[in-house]
Amino acid sequence: MTEAERIDQLFEAWNNLDSPGCAVAVLRDGSVVYKRGFGMANLAHGIAIGPSTVFHSASVSKQFTAFAILLLAAEGKLSLDDDAQKYVPDLPDFGAPITLRHLLHHTSGLRDHWELLSLAGWRYSKDLITDDDILAVVSRQQDLNFQPGDEHLYCNTGYALLAQVVKTVSGQSLRAFTSARIFEPLGMRNTFFRDNYAEVVRNVADGYVETQSGIEISNTNFDTVGATSLLTTVEDLALWDENFYHPRVGGPDVIAQMLERGRLNDGSEIGYASGLGIGTYRGLTIVEHTGGDAGFRSDIIRFPEQHFSVAILANFGSIVPSDLVRRIADIYLADVLQPAPKPGPSTFPQPAADALELLTGYYAEPRLAGRVARLATRDGKLLGGYDIDYDGYALEAVDHRRFRFSDFPNSEIELEQQEGEPASELTSYFDGKRRHQYRRLPAYTPSPTELAALAGSYRPVENDMPYQVRVGEAGLVFKSVKSPEIKLTAVAPDHFLGDCDRFTFTRDENGRVTGLLMNSGRIRNVRFERL
Structure with a gap:
């Protein structure tokens, strides 16, 4: 079976006239070695998806906003260490400067505008959301999630503000600036930031979700750009991807800055650069960003050392592109990928049901409004999760005090317990590093x-x-x-x-x-x- 036939099999579930689907492009050594559409761009009119179908790409948009900022920085028109308030006067003074670098790396401490808008009454993807709406809710904020630079927490607000910075500095909207400076020079003819949700766009896919009533339309109503709203095709993303190897726009210095990871105030490096995540997959370096809005899902993943990339744009909310791009990489890069880690069931003897009952209950961080962990049992198994009031995910013992999540083996918990007594403390770990500590809460039923x-x-x-x-x-x-x-x-x-x-x-x-x-x-x- 050829590589192309194996990819076709991966997408067979959506390859019919009754399902939304996705467009796929596989890129190797500067060439598109596979491109195809699966499913329907418009179910009502029977329009199929092809490689040139235009999709809303959601948060894949962020890397283009970041690139625009870095172009302006390269021209000396701004510094990444400038206070964002210099360009967005409506941004409140929180007592510590929030820099453009903080916005790029999601280390600003600003609250996410989607959740702020929801609190203020907007219904996501149903009510019209504009740049002015976002600035209105952000301008009324009195507190931050954390001090700028102390933590990394994904924040759409930062990229909406960066779009405003581009507008202030260049005198052009983000749409006009990126079209003139990025998309047109690269020949990306079907790519632009959509800043008018009512605009008629040829060959654009509708978004869909599956509900109890069946498949329903789920489009965005956004007149906001920066964090989202880029319309593009997998063919155009191939042109963008090659610019990272042979820069026709921006030059080597801007490309290097795009890939420079952020740092926190304590000097530790994070896994996020400028609109791009940096990580590894089966031993190989990857550069990636995913996206999801309404019924749209997206991912573009790059293996820079292998000059290999995969782009998927989907119009069905149940499709998970991040899984599919990796399965495609498994096909093409089988000879260089390390064996996939497959942790088997723990060989440590599992505690008896009565011992597990001594662990169940709620645990909370010892601070006001701190995180909450919950342990419960079902069918003789221990289940756990964070900030949930339902059973959670299966845990298995790996020693006398430590358990790991069966489906997420990098996540573990450790319990403090006197013999024969209920556990008193819980500590969470990720990749062996301590994350949070919780104390057991007494059982409580309010009157x-x-x-x-x-x-x-x-x-x-x-x-x-x-x-x-x-x-x-x-x-x-x-x-x-x-x-x-x-x-x-x-x-x-x-x-x-x-x-x-x-x-x-x-x-x-x-x-x-x-x-x-x-x-x-x-x-x-x-x-x-x-x-």
Whole structure:
């Protein structure tokens, strides 16, 4: 079977007239050695996907925004160490400068604008979202997730702000600047930043998701660029990819800067450069970025030492391009890839069910509104997860105190426990490095009186969207007029989990409930006041 036939097999599930799908391009030594479309770009009109089909590429957009910034830096028109507020005056003063370099590397500490917009009432991919909307919610922020440079946390806000920097410095929109300086010189004729969601675009794919009712359209309603909104094809991405080997735009210095990893304040290096992730796969260096918005998924992965890349643009939310690009690499690079790690089941004797029960419960970081870990058992197995109120993922013992997640063997936990007693502490590890420490929480079930004391109206101090906390049949419920209902599970007095978010009610010195703190994936300690 040829390499092309093996790739065809990988995508057979989407190769029909009733399914959305994707376009694929395989690039080797400067040539496109495989390109094909699978499935339908438009189900209603029966239009098939081809290599020239235009897709919304989601966060694959970020590398082009970063490249624009580095072009301007190379021309001396800005410095990566400039304070972003110099170019975006609406950015609040948080007491410490946020530099362009922080924005590029996701180390700014800014909260993610998608979650901020959701809190303020926007419904992602359903309501129109503009650059002005993003600037409006960002300008009202009073706190950061962390001090600039202290941590790395993926943040779309930074790239939306970088688009504004390009506009301020160049006098052109990001769309106009990148078209003139990047896409046209490289011959990327079907690539541009879409800054008008209502614009008619020829040969563009619709996005789709699968629901309980069947396959439904799921497009973006974005008039915002920088973090997202690049329209492109796999054929055009091949031209962009080759620019990293033979720079026709930017030159070697800009290319080198694109691949320079960020550093934190403590000097440690992160795995993110300028709109690109740097890592390894089966022993080989990779440069990669994925993307996902509404029903669109994307990935372009580069093996620079092998001059080999794969680009996938998909219009079906269930497709996982990051898995597929690696399976294609497995086909073409089999002779140089190291054997795939396949950790087998642990050979350590697994604890008995009664011993596992002594480990179950909630554990929390010893700080206000800290992370929460949960351990539970089912069918004699230990299950665990973080900031969840459901069973979680399977764990297996690797020694007397340590367990690893069966599906994520790089992630482990270690428990402190006196013989015959419930565990008292939990420490998480990733790749052998200590991450977070948790203390066991006493079992807690709030009384109806305690729940009633927390019910009422709350409002984020940084926007005007009121939320209601009410007592439902199974406990507290958190909801606004435009958000889905979130059921809250109590883990300790005033501390709740819901939909993978943490809710911590706050009180004054007299014990009166004054508000709450909400922590989600990319926003921390968002303050609500009680009305």
